Amino acid sequence: MSVHTSPETETVTRVLGEAASRHFGGPVTIERLSRQSGGASRQTWSFDAIVNGTRQPLILRRDPPAQGKTERERAVAIDRATEFRVVRAAHDAGVRAPEPLFELTPQDGLGEAYVMRRVGGIAIARKLLRDAPYEAARGKIAGQLGEILARIHATDPATLPPLPRREAADHIAGLRRSLDALGRPQPVFELALSWLDRRKPAPLDRPVLVHGDYRTGNYLVDETGVTTILDWELAHLGDPVEDLGWLCVKSWRFGAIDKPAGGFGSREELWAAYERAGGGRVDPARAHWWEVFGTVHWGIICLNQAWKHLSGSIKSMEHASIGRRAVETEVDLLQLLKQGA
Amino acid sequence: MAQDRPTAAELLAAIADFLREEATPALDRTEPRLGFQMRVAVNSLAILEREVRLGPAADAREHERLVRLLGRDAPLDELNRELARQLRSGERDETDAALMAHLEATIADKIAIANPKWR
Structure with a gap:
C-alpha cells in the first residue's frame, strides 16, 4: 500500500x-x-x-x-x-x-x-446489527446503553465547564428558527412542533448533563459490547429523558425497526437498565414526547445538511442527498402522533 | 417537442444500473471511499428516476387536495405556506381529520419517491 x-x-x-x-x-x-x-x-x-x-x-x-x-x-x-x-x-x-x-x-x-x-471497537451500525463477531454483544447493548446513560446524567454539575441550558421550549424555538431560515413550508414538521409545544414538559429544577447525540453510530462496540461513548459536541444541561428519546428515534435502528433502543432492544429494557443503574424513574409519556421531538429534530437536521451544500458552505453530494431523507421522519412522525400520548 | 426515447426515467435508470453493476464494484476494489460515494450517487439517481416517473401526478394530487382543504386556489408552494402558517399558529391541529388525511396522502407519495422501502 x-x-x-x-x-x-x-x-x-x-x-x-x-x-x-x-x-x-x-x-x-x-x-x-x-x-x-x-x-x-x-x-x-x-x-x-x-x-x-x-x-x-x-x-x-x-x-x-x-x-x-x-x-x-x-x-x-x-x-x-x-x-x-x-x-x-x-x-x-x-x-x-x-x-x-x-x-x-x-x-x-x-x-x-x-x-x-483511542479505544477499540466499531461504530458502524450495519456491521453491529448483522455481523457474526457482534452476535453476543447485540443482546447486551440496549442494557449497557441504559446503564452508561444513567452515569452520564449523574455527572456532578460542579465538575462541568459552563454549558448551555436547553429545555423543551428552547429546543422547539430553535427548530422553528431553523425552518424559517430554510424558507420552505414544512407542514408535517409544523404540525409536530405545535403538538410538542402544547405538551412540553416543565423545566427541571435541577437540569443534568445531557449528552445530546446519544445514538447508534456514536458509540463503539467490540465483542463484549459498548466500549465507549463518542461525539460529545452537543452536550448541554437539560432533561435526561432527552437522551433516552433520541436513542429511540427510528432512524437509528438502521432497519431493525422492532428494536427501538438503537436497534438493539425494547424501550422497556433500556429504561429498566437506566433505572437500575441509578437513573430517575422514566415516565413513558415524557419519553414519548422526547422521541417525537428527536424525530422532528433529525428531520430538520437532514434539511440543514442539504443546506450546507445548497448554500455553498461546503460542496458535497453526500450532504445534498441527506435532504431527501427528511421525509423518512415525516412518515415516522405521522405514525408517532397517531399513537397519541 | 418531445424528445426521442429513452425517456428521462429510462435514461436515468440505465445510468443507475450501469453505475451500480459495473462502476461500483470496480471502485470498491481500488478506492473504497469513492465506492461508498458512488452508492450514494446511485441511490440519488434512483430517487430522480422515480421522481420523473411519479412526481408530476403526485404534485397534482397534492395541489387538488390543498385547494379542497383550504378552500382557495393558488400555486402549490403558496398553499403549503398557508397550511404551514395555520399549523404553527394552532388554527389547525391533528384533531382535523381532513388535514390528517391530506398529510398522510402527501407523505405516502413523497416517500414512494424518496425511499419506497422505508417503513
Whole structure:
C-alpha cells in the first residue's frame, strides 16, 4: 500500500509531535496518522505516538480555523475546549468516555483541537446489527446503553465547564428558527412542533448533563459490547429523558425497526437498565414526547445538511442527498402522533 | 417537442444500473471511499428516476387536495405556506381529520419517491 502525504498531513504530524512531546515530557514520534471522518469543519484524526518505545493509540479532535460551520452548528455545538472539559468530567465520573489527554494551544496553529486515547471497537451500525463477531454483544447493548446513560446524567454539575441550558421550549424555538431560515413550508414538521409545544414538559429544577447525540453510530462496540461513548459536541444541561428519546428515534435502528433502543432492544429494557443503574424513574409519556421531538429534530437536521451544500458552505453530494431523507421522519412522525400520548 | 426515447426515467435508470453493476464494484476494489460515494450517487439517481416517473401526478394530487382543504386556489408552494402558517399558529391541529388525511396522502407519495422501502 502506498502512503500519501499531503502538506496538511505533514503539518499535523509535525505539530502533534511537538505538542505530544510537551505532554509526555520527552521525545515523541508520530506514526500512522490518518483522517478518520467528519466534514471540513469537525475533523477526527487517528495516530500513534511512540513514547519511550511504547506505542500509544491516540485520537486528535480538531476544528480548523473557522470554516464550513452552519449558523445552527455555531449556535448549538460547544467548542473543542469545552468538549475537552465535558469528556474529562464524564470520564472521571466513571462514564465509558474516551480519556482526554491534552489540548493544543492557539500557537500550534491547528485551530481548536485536543488529543484523547483511542479505544477499540466499531461504530458502524450495519456491521453491529448483522455481523457474526457482534452476535453476543447485540443482546447486551440496549442494557449497557441504559446503564452508561444513567452515569452520564449523574455527572456532578460542579465538575462541568459552563454549558448551555436547553429545555423543551428552547429546543422547539430553535427548530422553528431553523425552518424559517430554510424558507420552505414544512407542514408535517409544523404540525409536530405545535403538538410538542402544547405538551412540553416543565423545566427541571435541577437540569443534568445531557449528552445530546446519544445514538447508534456514536458509540463503539467490540465483542463484549459498548466500549465507549463518542461525539460529545452537543452536550448541554437539560432533561435526561432527552437522551433516552433520541436513542429511540427510528432512524437509528438502521432497519431493525422492532428494536427501538438503537436497534438493539425494547424501550422497556433500556429504561429498566437506566433505572437500575441509578437513573430517575422514566415516565413513558415524557419519553414519548422526547422521541417525537428527536424525530422532528433529525428531520430538520437532514434539511440543514442539504443546506450546507445548497448554500455553498461546503460542496458535497453526500450532504445534498441527506435532504431527501427528511421525509423518512415525516412518515415516522405521522405514525408517532397517531399513537397519541 | 418531445424528445426521442429513452425517456428521462429510462435514461436515468440505465445510468443507475450501469453505475451500480459495473462502476461500483470496480471502485470498491481500488478506492473504497469513492465506492461508498458512488452508492450514494446511485441511490440519488434512483430517487430522480422515480421522481420523473411519479412526481408530476403526485404534485397534482397534492395541489387538488390543498385547494379542497383550504378552500382557495393558488400555486402549490403558496398553499403549503398557508397550511404551514395555520399549523404553527394552532388554527389547525391533528384533531382535523381532513388535514390528517391530506398529510398522510402527501407523505405516502413523497416517500414512494424518496425511499419506497422505508417503513
